[in-house]
Amino acid sequence: MEVVTENPVRRDLSRLADRDLSTLLLIRHFEYKLLELFGRGELSGTTHTCLGQEYVPVALRPLIGERDFVFSNHRGHGHYLARYDDPHGLLAEIMSRQGAICGGVGGSQHILRDRYLSTGVQGQSLPVAAGVAQHLKRTEPGALACAYIGDGTWGEGAVYEALNMAALWRLPLLVVVENNGIAQSTRTVDQLAGTIGDRARAFGIRHHRTEEFHPTAIAAELSPLVEQVRSAGRPLVAEFVTHRVGPHSKGDDSRSAGEIAAARDGDWYARYAAAFPEHVAEWDARMRAYVDQVVAEVAARPLTDWAG
Numbered sequence: 001m002e003v004v005t006e007n008p009v010r011r012d013l014s015r016l017a018d019r020d021l022s023t024l025l026l027i028r029h030f031e032y033k034l035l036e037l038f039g040r041g042e043l044s045g046t047t048h049t050c051l052g053q054e055y056v057p058v059a060l061r062p063l064i065g066e067r068d069f070v071f072s073n074h075r076g077h078g079h080y081l082a083r084y085d086d087p088h089g090l091l092a093e094i095m096s097r098q099g100a101i102c103g104g105v106g107g108s109q110h111i112l113r114d115r116y117l118s119t120g121v122q123g124q125s126l127p128v129a130a131g132v133a134q135h136l137k138r139t140e141p142g143a144l145a146c147a148y149i150g151d152g153t154w155g156e157g158a159v160y161e162a163l164n165m166a167a168l169w170r171l172p173l174l175v176v177v178e179n180n181g182i183a184q185s186t187r188t189v190d191q192l193a194g195t196i197g198d199r200a201r202a203f204g205i206r207h208h209r210t211e212e213f214h215p216t217a218i219a220a221e222l223s224p225l226v227e228q229v230r231s232a233g234r235p236l237v238a239e240f241v242t243h244r245v246g247p248h249s250k251g252d253d254s255r256s257a258g259e260i261a262a263a264r265d266g267d268w269y270a271r272y273a274a275a276f277p278e279h280v281a282e283w284d285a286r287m288r289a290y291v292d293q294v295v296a297e298v299a300a301r302p303l304t305d306w307a308g
Helices: 018-039 055-063 077-084 087-095 125-139 151-155 157-168 196-201 215-232 257-265 268-275 277-299
Strands: 005-007 069-072 116-118 145-150 173-179 206-210 236-241
Touching: 018 055, 018 077, 018 087, 018 215, 018 268, 018 277, 055 077, 055 145, 055 173, 055 215, 069 077, 069 125, 077 087, 077 116, 087 277, 116 125, 125 145, 125 157, 125 173, 145 151, 151 173, 151 196, 157 173, 157 196, 173 196, 173 215, 196 206, 196 236, 206 215, 215 236, 268 277
Parallel strands: 005 206, 069 116, 069 145, 145 173, 173 236, 206 236
Antiparallel strands: none
16 A cells, blocks of 8 residues: 655745746736636636646646646646646637637637647546556557546546556556645535545555645656656556635635635745745736736637637
8 A cells, every 4th residue: 555645835935947937927817817808708608717726737847748648627727828838829719719729619628739638527537537548558658647636526436437447557647636625615624535645545546745836846746756657657646735716717706704815825926925026026027918918919819710
């Protein structure tokens, strides 16, 4: 049986690399802008932001290569932007404008590009990722399938079927759990018995839990574990204890004022801004202006043929 490994919260923040900070702030201001656009009635359908969780895909970026498949979810804008740095294409998709990734058909939740896929159906991606991992094991040794899920997704039976197959067949499957403590409007402690680690270990699958939020430190601690996923076909459940700063989707936040305040207190942005105010302020202004430019340029494009 695998032994859980944990990493405590770092108290000594080191300065972020410019590339990491710029991507973090790109994602954050992109998400803020989506909420603004939705409030003005300029978006179709729904949208779910990853405010507070931006650092997870940024930390995993150096560990996930072009040959790897990434399976995202309904809260996946940050996953896409960390992989492709393509805010124009993503916003065009969400706004159904020319240049959209999927012609404006997929919207906010359903994206397909190369080896990146997202879905709004909870738990749906994990068995698909297991199947892809089996294919990669046979045809492209060294590549892996990475699936992002949340704590609420552990209520879906498909998760356990996929974990069972991954363990039995020794699949190169990386399961990234963004545990923000709430499943839509239900606290995790009210809907999840036991722990995610215990559930992973029941299948003999390694589990690594971290409260770290510095991308470089996260990449360092996960790198040897991810390498074993690739080289030995040893599935890994990597659990990130994180915070959902924004609402579930637009304005539907059922948390108490105290719970929202606690999430904001734990936000990586507030901690970095306090530790490195000048560095964060410089890049914050730069990325805010860049996102404004992206929105202006994309909004001026014609609608896609599908939307028009």
